[in-house]
Amino acid sequence: MRNLRTSLLILGVFSLLLGIIYPLAVTGIAQLLFPFRANGSLVHSFDNRHSTLDNSLVGSQLIGQQFSSPLYFHGRPSECGYDATHSTGLNLGPSNPQLLARVRARMDSVRTDEGLPGDAPVPADLVLASGSGLDPDISPQSALLQIGRVARTRNLNPAMVRSLVLHNTDRPFLGMFGEPRVNVLKLNLALDSISGATNVQ
Numbered sequence: 001m002r003n004l005r006t007s008l009l010i011l012g013v014f015s016l017l018l019g020i021i022y023p024l025a026v027t028g029i030a031q032l033l034f035p036f037r038a039n040g041s042l043v044h045s046f047d048n049r050h051s052t053l054d055n056s057l058v059g060s061q062l063i064g065q066q067f068s069s070p071l072y073f074h075g076r077p078s079e080c081g082y083d084a085t086h087s088t089g090l091n092l093g094p095s096n097p098q099l100l101a102r103v104r105a106r107m108d109s110v111r112t113d114e115g116l117p118g119d120a121p122v123p124a125d126l127v128l129a130s131g132s133g134l135d136p137d138i139s140p141q142s143a144l145l146q147i148g149r150v151a152r153t154r155n156l157n158p159a160m161v162r163s164l165v166l167h168n169t170d171r172p173f174l175g176m177f178g179e180p181r182v183n184v185l186k187l188n189l190a191l192d193s194i195s196g197a198t199n200v201q
Contacts, residue, residue, distance in 0.1 A: 043185055045192075059185050064136040067188060070113070070153045073138075073146050075184040076125050077106060080133035089131040103127050114149050137181040140169050154195050164190055 030038035041061040059065050064075050064082050079090045092099040106127035111120055123142040125135075143165045151158040168187045172178045 043189065045189065058189065060136075061183055061185065062136060063134050065185060067184065070149055072188045072191065073143055073150060073182075073184055074113075074126070075138055076135050077127065077129045078133040078135075079129045082134060084134060087132045087134055089133055090129055110145075114145055116145075136185060137170075137183050140165065140180050140182055143169075143182045143187065150191065154191070156195060160194070161191070164194065 027038075036042075042057060043059050043061055045056040045058045063084050064078060066078065066082055067074050080086045080088045090099065090102075107122045108118075110116070110122050110126050111118060116122075123139055123145065125139050126142050126145070129135075144162065147158055147161045147165065150156070151161045154161075165182065165187065168182055168190055170181050170183065172180060
């Protein structure tokens with residue numbers, strides 16, 4: 001009985017400590033120090049008329065979206081349709097004929113959309129899905145490739161759109177960890193802010 005009481009006491013103490021106190025403490029610290037990240041890095045649209053957030057939730061910086069309109073920069077392909085409840089990649093090897101056919105079709109589509117020659121190189125992240133299917137970023141090369149289409153469709157100066165891409169390019173952490181990347185949602189919202197559009201598609 002003594003061992004049983006000791007075991008139950010230890011169970012109760014650690015249940016209280018690790019099941020209630022610790023999670024509440026971590027949540028409180030996160031909300032205090034990193035509220036934006038702790039709440040999902042949610043992004044709200046910008047009201048150009050009043051230069052304020054209009055509180056319309058348009059997504060998260062951490063979850064990619066499907067942008068199909070020629071008015072916007074396009075992100076990576078997704079095998080799950082950017083569905084965060086069904087995150088998945090494509091389980092096909094690099095020599096699989098189905099994968100090769102998909103990649104060729106996507107390359108042809110990118111070349112057609114961007115007005116490129118039939119043999120023009122295409123960045124890998126525009127034709128290959130990420131392992132999660134939720135990647136919100138593309139490489140600066142992929143963003144720069146789309147400048148001509150976006151500028152032409154919106155009747156903007158290509159130099160202005162290029163400057164916007166460079167301004168929204170995130171550098172490697174501490175200059176050495178990771179690769180330069182462009183968050184597609186943030187870039188498209190910035191694009192809307194200079195061209196007067198109100199909807200992200």
